[in-house]
Every structure is written in structure tokens, then in C-alpha cells.
Amino acid sequence: xxxxxxxxxxxxxxxxxxxxxxxxxxxxxxxxxxxxxxxxxxxxxxxxxxxxxxxxxxxxxxxxxxxxxxxxxxxxxxxxxxxxxxxxxxxxxxxxxxxxxxxxxxxxxxxxxxxxxxxxxxxxxxxxxxxxxxxxxxxxxxxxxxxxxxxxxxxxxxxxxxxxxxxxxxxxxxxxxxxxxxxxxxxxxxxxxxxxxxxxxxxxxxxxxxxxxxxxxxxxxxxxxxxxxxxxxxxxxxxxxxxxxxxxxxxxxxxxxxxxxxxxxxxxxxxxxxxxxxxxxxxxxxxxxxxxxxxxxxxxxxxxxxxxxxxxxxxxxxxxxxxxxxxxxxxxxxxxxxxxxxxxxxxxxxxxxxxxxxxxxxxxxxxxxxxxxxxxxxxxxxxxxxxxxxxxxxxxxxxxxxxxxxxxxxxxxxxxxxxxxxxxxxxxxxxxxxxxxxxxxxxxxxxxxxxxxxxxxxxxxxxxxxxxxxxxxxxxxxxxxxxxxxxxxxxxxxxxxxxxxxxxxxxxxxxxxxxxxxxxxxxxxxxxxxxxxxxxxxxxxxxxxxxxxxxxxxxxxxxxxxxxxxxxxxxxxxxxxxxxxxxxxxxxxxxxxxxxxxxxxxxxxxxxxxxxxxxxxxxxxxxxxxxxxxxxxxxxxxxxxxxxxxxxxxxxxxxxxxxxxxxxxxxxxxxxxxxxxxxxxxxxxxxxxxxxxxxxxxxxxxxxxxxxxxxxxxxxxxxxxxxxxxxxxxxx
Amino acid sequence: xxxxxxxxxxxxxxxxxxxxxxxxxxxxxxxxxxxxxxxxxxxxxxxxxxxxxxxxxxxxxxxxxxxxxxxxxxxxxxxxxxxxxxxxxxxxxxxxxxxxxxxxxxxxxxxxxxxxxxxxxxxxxxxxxxxxxxxxxxxxxxxxxxxxxxxxx
Numbered sequence: 001x002x003x004x005x006x007x008x009x010x011x012x013x014x015x016x017x018x019x020x021x022x023x024x025x026x027x028x029x030x031x032x033x034x035x036x037x038x039x040x041x042x043x044x045x046x047x048x049x050x051x052x053x054x055x056x057x058x059x060x061x062x063x064x065x066x067x068x069x070x071x072x073x074x075x076x077x078x079x080x081x082x083x084x085x086x087x088x089x090x091x092x093x094x095x096x097x098x099x100x101x102x103x104x105x106x107x108x109x110x111x112x113x114x115x116x117x118x119x120x121x122x123x124x125x126x127x128x129x130x131x132x133x134x135x136x137x138x139x140x141x142x143x144x145x146x147x148x149x150x151x152x153x154x155x156x157x158x159x160x161x162x163x164x165x166x167x168x169x170x171x172x173x174x175x176x177x178x179x180x181x182x183x184x185x186x187x188x189x190x191x192x193x194x195x196x197x198x199x200x201x202x203x204x205x206x207x208x209x210x211x212x213x214x215x216x217x218x219x220x221x222x223x224x225x226x227x228x229x230x231x232x233x234x235x236x237x238x239x240x241x242x243x244x245x246x247x248x249x250x251x252x253x254x255x256x257x258x259x260x261x262x263x264x265x266x267x268x269x270x271x272x273x274x275x276x277x278x279x280x281x282x283x284x285x286x287x288x289x290x291x292x293x294x295x296x297x298x299x300x301x302x303x304x305x306x307x308x309x310x311x312x313x314x315x316x317x318x319x320x321x322x323x324x325x326x327x328x329x330x331x332x333x334x335x336x337x338x339x340x341x342x343x344x345x346x347x348x349x350x351x352x353x354x355x356x357x358x359x360x361x362x363x364x365x366x367x368x369x370x371x372x373x374x375x376x377x378x379x380x381x382x383x384x385x386x387x388x389x390x391x392x393x394x395x396x397x398x399x400x401x402x403x404x405x406x407x408x409x410x411x412x413x414x415x416x417x418x419x420x421x422x423x424x425x426x427x428x429x430x431x432x433x434x435x436x437x438x439x440x441x442x443x444x445x446x447x448x449x450x451x452x453x454x455x456x457x458x459x460x461x462x463x464x465x466x467x468x469x470x471x472x473x474x475x476x477x478x479x480x481x482x483x484x485x486x487x488x489x490x491x492x493x494x495x496x497x498x499x500x501x502x503x504x505x506x507x508x509x510x511x512x513x514x515x516x517x518x519x520x521x522x523x524x525x526x527x528x529x530x531x532x533x534x535x536x537x538x539x540x541x542x543x544x545x546x547x548x549x550x551x552x553x554x555x556x557x558x559x560x561x562x563x564x565x566x567x568x569x570x571x572x573x574x575x576x577x578x579x580x581x582x583x584x585x586x587x588x589x590x591x592x593x594x595x596x597x598x599x600x601x602x603x604x605x606x607x608x609x610x611x612x613x614x615x616x617x618x619x620x621x622x623x624x625x626x627x628x629x630x631x632x633x634x635x636x637x638x639x640x641x642x643x644x645x646x647x648x649x650x651x652x653x654x655x656x657x658x659x660x661x662x663x664x665x666x667x668x669x670x671x672x673x674x675x676x677x678x679x680x681x682x683x684x685x686x687x688x689x690x691x692x693x694x695x696x697x698x699x700x701x702x703x704x705x706x707x708x709x710x711x712x713x714x715x716x717x718x719x720x721x722x723x724x725x726x727x728x729x730x731x732x
Numbered sequence: 733x734x735x736x737x738x739x740x741x742x743x744x745x746x747x748x749x750x751x752x753x754x755x756x757x758x759x760x761x762x763x764x765x766x767x768x769x770x771x772x773x774x775x776x777x778x779x780x781x782x783x784x785x786x787x788x789x790x791x792x793x794x795x796x797x798x799x800x801x802x803x804x805x806x807x808x809x810x811x812x813x814x815x816x817x818x819x820x821x822x823x824x825x826x827x828x829x830x831x832x833x834x835x836x837x838x839x840x841x842x843x844x845x846x847x848x849x850x851x852x853x854x855x856x857x858x859x860x861x862x863x864x865x866x867x868x869x870x871x872x873x874x875x876x877x878x879x880x881x882x883x884x885x
Contacts, residue, residue, distance in 0.1 A: 215767075344828070430772070646864070676872070
């Protein structure tokens with residue numbers, strides 16, 4: 001373990017000490033307890049929390065967001081390398097420890113999600129790098145006795161063109177490390193970028209094709225035991241009694257431990273633990289949801305759809321819509337619960353030793369208390385220690401998609417390590433992972449619109465019935481009236497439920513959205529694009545239905561209603577143009593279009609789909625995106641491709657159903673994912689832009705389902721109003 | 733005690749013969765490049781080669797691998813990267829990367845059997861490997877590249 005001493009100077013340099021006494025105290029407390037953390041690579045030149053330059057010239061960028069596939073361990077180093085004028089071949093990355101310096105300013109916690117990583121780092125990391133560059137230049141200028149402004153930088157070297165002198169960043173690192181950090185340094189103009197905007201290969205890819213990349217499940221610690229936990233299949237159920245005798249007789253099983261979530265079998269390895277669990281005799285009290293099944297959930301949503309709910313948004317005169325009017329269009333849409341199904345099953349490793357707790361966890365949420373608790377806080381509570389006594393090692397994440405902000409598994413690992421006195425890794429079986437997720441909420445939608453004689457929509461009403469993700473974060477200690485006004489479900493509106501439905505971009509004179517909260521008891525969570533994942537399907541399907549009712553082309557219909565949204569109009573046009581919208585679709589297929597604005601980005605998508613031999617096929621997808629400045633076009637395209645596959649999998653296959661209060665699916669045989677032979681050709685186009693980067697990782701996910709549904713309406717004459725799409729409903 | 737030949741090295745492992753090869757590789761031999769994804773042979777993350785043929789190591793009892801040649805992602809290439817690994821890098825296939833050991837092993841086994849696979853053969857050989865990040869388009873291109881064909885059909 002490297003020298004744990006953290007000097008005040010280090011803290012100053014890391015920007016951890018503020019001027020105010022209170023801030024100082026808080027930060028010193030946080031830092032003083034970092035002694036067991038791996039300090040980011042020590043280097044003679046470490047001007048801030050992110051940049052380390054050694055005498056060998058290696059630039060190590062401390063990446064403070066989790067790498068879950070989105071390429072952040074390349075994109076953030078690119079921001080630094082750009083303003084530093086680093087030699088990209090000398091750039092490395094390192095995962096940040098828990099530290100206030102690494103809080104995500106767009107999340108208010110050390111957390112990765114909401115398509116924020118590049119957006120949040122765009123200015124701070126570039127500013128830090130520009131200052132570091134200025135220090136390197138100043139170090140060289142002083143050594144040479146020349147004005148700093150007469151020096152230039154290029155690929156990790158400071159040059160003085162007038163005298164022909166040059167020095168590498170490695171040679172300057174020690175001298176630069178003795179200089180004060182300047183208050184400011186100018187940023188490059190976009191026209192001067194030589195790294196940002198290039199499709200540089202990812203820094204993490206070589207390790208991901210030779211087996212050396214380390215995910216949470218790969219963590220190895222001396223003396224490690226592996227546990228699986230038997231949990232009540234029904235949500236909200238409890239352990240009644242258990243008999244460990246047969247489990248303990250399985251070779252390799254060391255302990256059987258009842259914990260908060262069930263009964264854990266702790267063994268020498270996963271297979272032994274799983275066999276022990278199979279031998280366990282457990283009796284559950286199935287709890288309050290024991291009688292719940294999917295039909296009951298649907299019934300409940302439809303029953304309360306008649307309630308008024310909460311007015312989320314409205315404008316224009318809200319005159320009644322007459323259902324006997326030929327120009328009134330009605331539709332109901334239903335979307336199911338969904339699991340995340342990350343390829344790496346949920347897991348966590350913990351070692352509680354005396355008054356310290358060390359955890360290794362593939363987490364999106366290292367620390368914080370804003371929306372649920374971060375890994376550090378959860379581990380501290382489970383260990384009975386203060387958060388400062390916990391060290392969090394963030395491993396690579398084998399997919400995340402919102403699943404890995406939840407930390408029950410980590411809590412289990414900590415409880416078990418404490419109980420058995422050894423490091424413990426808890427691994428969810430695939431069945432555990434599918435049946436004990438935090439699900440994308442089910443939702444039921446009722447829409448009604450009226451068209452004027454010219455076929456333009458004049459009124460739009462949407463009643464959205466769905467459980468609330470955010471209501472579990474309402475503090476039980478806050479008085480109700482206070483929570484109502486300031487809590488995460490302000491005025492009874494869960495933004496995570498209504499986002500994407502509250503402001504359709506189309507010019508509609510009268511609009512209203514009402515939300516009926518339908519809490520059911522199934523655990524809920526954030527699933528790639530969250531509320532947009534259902535609402536964009538509804539809005540973009542319904543606008544297509546209106547186009548049909550108006551007898552209009554769905555692309556032109558949208559176009560005319562997007563007059564106030566130039567960036568959306570541009571992606572709509574670009575997608576239509578690249579897909580050659582007006583041309584005949586391939587035989588047997590239809591073409592569908594959809595758009596969305598989310599996380600600051602704009603996306604338009606055309607899909608070609610049909611039904612062949614009883615199955616829905618999607619052959620080609622053309623996606624246009626305006627996400628501001630694109631830092632790395634190849635990684636960005638990969639995110640769009642992946643986001644489309646994620647949404648397409650849900651559209652064609654995704655459904656979590658319930659019986660007896662428990663999830664019926666368990667593995668990839670009954671919770672199926674898209675496979676390679678089903679993969680459409682995807683073409684991605686980015687609108688050139690000098691705007692700051694927008695969100696990217698989630699923007700394409702919600703538009704594919706409505707585009708496919710709209711394409712199928714063209715191909716089959718039948719409208720999809722329930723996901724996943726059932727091919728039999730299109731051919732019957 | 734069973735004797736396993738993994739990546740050319742003989743290992744004696746004190747495990748029950750019924751233990752799936754996957755867990756012997758990962759937890760006894762420390763070869764964690766081979767991944768656990770489903771435990772029922774549905775996802776392909778645990779794909780290794782047994783005498784050159786792709787197998788799901790979560791479904792193979794370690795005892796049945798005794799005396800046969802097991803190759804894992806760690807042993808796919810001796811020194812320089814395997815052509816499939818090179819193609820995977822050239823096409824920038826991985827995102828989260830968790831499934832990619834299995835993808836690479838399936839592709840390498842395909843190309844060892846068929847040097848110039850058709851698109852249908854690629855689809856068939858790779859259909860057992862799931863990727864939640866959605867890298868399939870790049871996988872198709874990378875397999876074609878590794879086969880010496882133009883990545884774009």
C-alpha cells in the first residue's frame with residue numbers, strides 16, 4: 001500500500017480545501033479518512049483531482065465516473081488531453097476513489113447516470129487541463145528565461161520556437177509541480193481541437209478482448225468466500241423459518257446466515273454456495289403481495305385511470321372532446337415492467353475488518369445521499385461504521401443501465417463479511433438478478449385528441465397511470481406538507497414517470513397531461529432513459545395515429561408541427577433524408593419514423609420493419625442525432641447503436657410478468673434479449689454542432705419502439721398499442 | 733483430484749468432478765476472463781474451446797474436460813493478439829466488454845473451422861452469444877475482418 005499520508009498541500013492542490021471554515025472542516029474530515037483508499041497515482045505534477053504527470057511523461061487521468069460500457073474512460077481523458085496538448089499515446093486512466101472532489105455536479109453525488117458524464121466534465125476537466133498546460137509552459141519559460149507567451153505546446157512537449165528549445169512534459173513535471181495553480185487559463189476554440197472530435201480507439205478495449213479486464217465479479221481477495229442468498233420470491237415477503245442442516249452438509253459450504261433479505265449460504269466458491277442453497281429448507285411468509293399477478297396489476301391501473309390524478313401540465317382552452325366527433329382520436333397504450341438484465345450479474349465483495357470496511361463493487365453510485373444511498377453509505381450502515389471508515393473500490397461494470405445505483409447486494413456482502421469474519425463476495429444467480437431487480441415501471445396511458453377540418457391537432461389529452469419510482473426516496477421524517485412541496489415527488493408528480501410526456505414538441509393549441517400514481521409494491525428503479533422509455537413510445541405512436549387520421553404522411557405531419565423546434569426538425573429531416581423517406585419501402589416492410597428530445601439531445605429515427613414467417617423483423621434503422629459537440633464520434637455512434645438495441649429488445653421481447661407476487665421470468669430462456677441474427681443494420685448520423693455536449697447514452701433508447709410500431713402500422717395496417725409487440729396481434 | 737490441461741498447462745485441481753468447468757477456471761485456477769452470465773448455457777459468456785470446439789463451460793462438468801485441451805480467452809493467443817482479437821480492436825467492438833471473451837472465443841472457433849464464413853454462418857455461429865450493450869453490428873464486421881473479408885458486406 002502506498003504512503004497514506006495526505007498533506008495539506010495535496011488537499012489544497014486537489015481543490016479540497018475551501019476558504020470557509022465549515023467547508024474546510026468537512027473536507028478535511030472526508031480526506032483524513034481516505035487513508036486506506038488507493039490514492040490516485042502519485043506523481044510530481046498533480047495540479048488537481050484529475051491530472052497526474054510523471055517524470056516518464058505518462059499522463060494519468062483520474063476518471064471519476066464509472067465505466068459501464070459508455071466509453072467514459074476514453075472520453076474524459078480526451079477532454080484533458082485536448083487542453084493539455086498531451087501526446088495521446090502517453091495518456092492512461094485510473095478509476096477515482098470516493099472523494100468530494102469527484103462529485104458529479106449534475107447529480108449532486110458521486111454517481112454516473114442520467115447521461116451526464118461528458119456534459120458534467122466538459123468545462124471543469126478542460127479548465128483543469130488548460131491550467132496544467134499553463135503551469136508546464138511557465139516551468140519551461142522560467143527554465144529558459146523566456147516569456148511564457150512565446151512558448152507553444154504540442155503532443156506533450158513545450159517548445160520555444162525562437163530558440164528551438166523544447167522540453168517534454170515528463171522533463172517539466174517536477175518543476176511544474178512546484179508552481180502555484182493559476183486562477184484561470186484560456187480554453188481552446190473548437191476550431192483548434194485536435195483530439196476532441198476524433199474517433200480515437202478506446203483505452204479500455206485491449207483489456208476487454210484478452211480477458212484481463214476486471215469486473216466486480218472477478219475480484220479476488222485472499223481468504224475470499226462466496227455467498228448466494230435465498231430470498232423470498234414474492235416481493236415484500238419475509239423469512240418464517242429455515243433449516244440449515246442439509247445445506248451445511250454440502251461440501252465447501254462454511255456458513256448459513258440469516259440476513260435482512262433472506263438466508264445466505266457462504267461457501268468456498270459460487271457453485272458450492274449454490275448447491276448449498278438448493279439444499280436449504282426455507283419457509284417464507286409471502287407477505288402482502290402474495291395474491292398479485294399481472295392481470296391484477298393491469299386491472300388496478302385501469303380501475304384508477306378514472307381518477308382525476310394530478311394535473312402535470314396544461315395549456316390552451318380545455319374544451320371537452322366529443323367522442324362522437326369523427327375528428328376525435330382515442331387510444332390506450334400499455335407497457336410492462338422490465339428488468340435491466342446486465343450481462344454481469346449483480347455482485348459485490350466486502351471485507352469488514354475491525355473498524356474498517358473495504359468494498360469492491362461494480363457501482364454507478366459511489367457515494368451520496370440524494371436519491372437513495374451510495375455504496376459508501378450503504379456499506380457503512382451495514383457494517384455499523386461511519387462512512388469515512390469505508391473504502392470503495394469501483395471495478396469495471398459489466399453493463400449497468402441504471403441497475404447499479406441500487407446496493408442491496410452490497411449491503412448483503414457487508415453484513416455477511418461482518419458475520420463470518422472473512423471477505424465475502426455475493427453473486428446473484430441470473431435468476432436472482434431477474435427476479436430481484438428494481439424494475440422499469442409498468443404504465444397505462446389514455447390519449448384523446450381532436451383534429452381541425454384541415455387535419456391539424458387542436459387538442460391533446462393524456463392520462464398517464466403508473467407507479468412512482470421516486471416516492472421511495474421521500475423522507476419518512478419530513479412532514480407530509482413539506483415533502484409535498486419540496487420532496488422528490490413534488491406536488492404529487494413524479495418527474496421520472498412523466499418525463500417525455502409533459503411537453504410534446506408539436507404545436508398543439510390545447511394540451512393537458514394528468515398523472516395518476518398507482519403504487520403497487522413491485523420494486524422500481526431507473527432503466528435506461530427512465531420515463532422516456534414508455535412516454536416517447538406513447539407520444540410518438542399517438543402522433544402517428546393522428547397523422548393517419550388526418551390522412552397525412554407521418555413525416556410531413558410532424559414537420560409542420562415542429563415549427564418551434566429547429567434542432568428537432570433538423571434531426572427529423574436528416575433521418576428522413578438518409579432513409580430516403582419518400583421512396584418505396586423494401587417489399588413486405590413498412591417505414592416508421594419517431595423523434596425525441598431528452599437529456600439535452602435530439603434524435604430522429606427511421607425504422608424499416610415488417611412481419612415475416614410469424615415474427616417481427618427490423619431490417620434497417622437510420623438514426624440522426626444532435627448531441628452538441630461529439631467528443632468521440634465512434635464511441636458516440638456505438639452508444640447510439642447500443643441504445644437502439646436496448647430499446648428494440650424491449651419492444652420485441654421485454655416483459656416481466658407477475659404471479660403470486662413474484663416475477664415469473666428467471667433467465668435468458670424466458671427473459672429474452674435480442675440476438676445477433678435479429679440485428680438490423682444501423683446507420684448513425686450526427687448533426688455537426690459547436691454547442692456543448694448533450695446527453696448521449698440514453699437518447700436513442702426510447703425512439704426505436706415507436707418507429708418500429710409506426711413501421712408495422714404501415715406494413716400490416718395494424719397498430720401496436722401494447723409492448724412488447726406480439727406478432728400474432730399484427731396478422732390475426 | 734482432477735487433472736486439467738488449460739492453455740497448455742497441466743493443473744491438478746482438488747474439486748468435485750461435477751463442478752462446472754467455468755467455476756474451476758474462475759475460482760480455482762484464477763482465470764477470470766471466462767465469464768458467468770446465466771448458468772444455463774443461454775448467453776455464451778462462458779465460452780471456451782474444448783479440443784478446439786466452442787463449449788459453454790457453465791454446462792460442462794470439470795471431470796469431463798479431464799484429459800482434453802481447454803483453451804480460454806487468456807490462452808487464445810501466445811504472444812501477439814489473435815486475428816479475432818485484432819479485428820475486435822480494429823472495429824472497436826466492446827462497450828462494457830463483459831460478454832466479449834465469449835464472443836471472441838465463439839468467433840475464433842468459427843474461423844478455425846470455416847476460414848471464409850458466409851453471413852448466414854456468422855449469424856449461426858454467433859447466435860448463442862448475447863450482448864446487452866448491442867455490439868452485434870460491430871461483431872459482424874469484426875468477424876468478416878478477421879476472415880480477411882471487407883468488414884462491410
